[in-house]
Amino acid sequence: MTTLPLGPPPATQAARAVIPGRPVLLGRNTGDRLYRAVLTGLALSLPLLLVALVVELGASAWPAIRRFGFRFVWTSVWDPVAGVFGAAPMIFGTIASSLLALLFAVPLALGVAIYLTEFSPKWLRQPVAFLVELLAAIPSVVYGVWGIYVLIPFLRSYVVPPLRAVLGWTPFLQGVFYGNSLLAGGVILAIMIVPYIAAVSREVLLAVPSSQREAALGMGATRWEAVWTAVVPYGRAGLIGAVILGLGRALGETMAVTMLIGNRHDIGVSVLQPAYTMAAAIANEFSEATTDLYLSALFEVGLILFVITVAVNALARLMIWRVARGTAVGSRAL
Amino acid sequence: MSARRLRRRIVSGAMTAVVAVLSFVAVLALVLILGYLVAKGASSLDWSFFVKNPIPAGQSGGGVANAIVGTMIIVALAALIGLPIGIGTGLYLAEYGSGRLGWTVRFVADVLNGTPSIVVGIFAWTWLVRPMGHFSALSGSVALAVLMVPMIARTTEEMVRLVPHSLREAALALGYPRWRTSLRIIARTALAGILTGCLVGVARIAGETAPLLFTALGNLNFTTSILQPMQTLSLQIFTYGTGPFDEWHRLAWAAALVLMGLVLVLALAARWVVRSRHGAAR
Secondary structure (H helix, E strand, O other): OOOOOOOOOHHHHHHHHHOOOOHHHOOOOHHHHHHHHHHHHHHHHHHHHHHHHHHHHHHHHHHHHHHHOOHHHHOOOEEOOOOEEOOHHHHHHHHHHHHHHHHHHHHHHHHHHHHHHHHOOHHHHHHHHHHHHHHHHOOHHHHHHHHHHHHHHHHHHHHHHHHHHHHOOOHHHOOOOOOOOHHHHHHHHHHHHHHHHHHHHHHHHHOOOHHHHHHHHHOOOOHHHHHHHHHHHHOHHHHHHHHHHHHHHHHHOOHHHHHHOEOOOOOOOOOOOOEOOHHHHHHHHHHHOOOHHHHHHHHHHHHHHHHHHHHHHHHHHHHHHHHOOOOOOOOOOO | OOHHHHHHHHHHHHHHHHHHHHHHHHHHHHHHHHHHHHHHHHHHOOHHHHHOOOOOOOOOOOOOHHHHHHHHHHHHHHHHHHHHHHHHHHHHHHHHOOOHHHHHHHHHHHHHHOOOHHHHHHHHHHHHHHHHOOOOHHHHHHHHHHHHHHHHHHHHHHHHHOOOHHHHHHHHHOOOOHHHHHHHHHHHHOHHHHHHHHHHHHHHHHOOOHHHOOOOEOOOOOOOOOOOOEOOHHHHHHHHHHOOOHHHHHHHHHHHHHHHHHHHHHHHHHHHHHHHOOOOOO
């Protein structure tokens, strides 16, 4: 185990420099070797887990992949009885609900981050940041219950009628609003991802050197101009990363969306109509999947969802790393 | 003051107000959710809610004792599996993680951190439920542990890295072997931070539902056998919240309040740990 090509940590290097003739004394006794072997073994469990995950999903999805090929992704017929499966509506619904969520969540979260780092009184920062981050601690299923009994009645009474009055002619607001809909799913997702985007954006903005602000202010900019022309552009990559991270969260969110989006297997542009997401389809149908092909199709849905979220998250990480290099920004739950 | 200057100052003031209002809206959302939980759930919290098991649909009364005990068992078991692996991985990343393997593990941890919990759920199903032939609390705990490990690993790494190098050098200079330095000096100094990460991790998985749908499954009866299907508060809330009976909705709100309380206690405990010990974390 100890032959792995790993660099020694800085402290050992320092110690070696002090005793040039006897480097082997440090880090080479039995206890050290054992310790390192155990830790390496534990650490290896993560890559192994990822490999196992991909292999298991891939193997379980293989019958459906072979049967339908690329048709699976862009056809809309989902007929378990006839054994025909096309996942286009769920892929559409997943992306549509997540983008809708970003539409609401991004201004809100960036507003929170900018206010807390640039404008708020000092004593308010920690409490408000904590309260916003608490939104991330609320279980998804609790959001679902709240959405069904509080959010949907509220949307029906106070949001949809005025929205219709103004924008009712657009294709996005057609049809009867029963409650469970793309809109309800998007709004609940927005509330759920605000804490993630806000927390990461805040850390990105905090990482912007104060010389950026001072230079802008020194040239006569107002406080807002300093923020908008000097601070935000400096952290742009990180802020976009934060938004993409939020997108990743929204794409994979299951329970609240399953309870609110209406679970209708259809593609429609009206946000007042029910829709479906990949995660919701698995949650709803997995235990009902009676045939092997049906089960395999659901595994393929899971595999597609996994690949999309991995790609989105990797992109987000790379962008955040450009600003806050190497730190675990956004890896925390709260 | 020129008109242009005045306009710029008005814009600045207006935007300051806008971001302040947006912050207020975000906090308001939290207040509304917690407020409704208390308003709709608190009245149902009585003795029988905590000590009785569910009774047949349509009748009133009954409780969620089986779900409360089930949540505790499943979460404790998940922590038992996930915490050692997570902390060990985090220590590895902090102590030996500068090479290629370290980079890989770190990247994989971040990737797994963003993996949808439902995907982890069906993975645990293929891994444990399908071979065993039946649903079990154990498979649910494994699914939750999988969700927990990457998060714990990353926070542990971060906390261990905050320990000043001088401490390590002092211990090594005194002749401590590296493994004892790592465990007795470094990990111990970072203990408060590591503990915080663990509490936050447990808080997060305690509320998870999606990974348990096809693993722990849920159970109408009281059970403590980890090889049997087991009920949790989150599964109970899902069933009752989406069910047709008013009585179920009442119980769903109450169970949601209890689950929220449990998660909040863990999250606040995490904060308290950070505050009370040298504030090494933020």
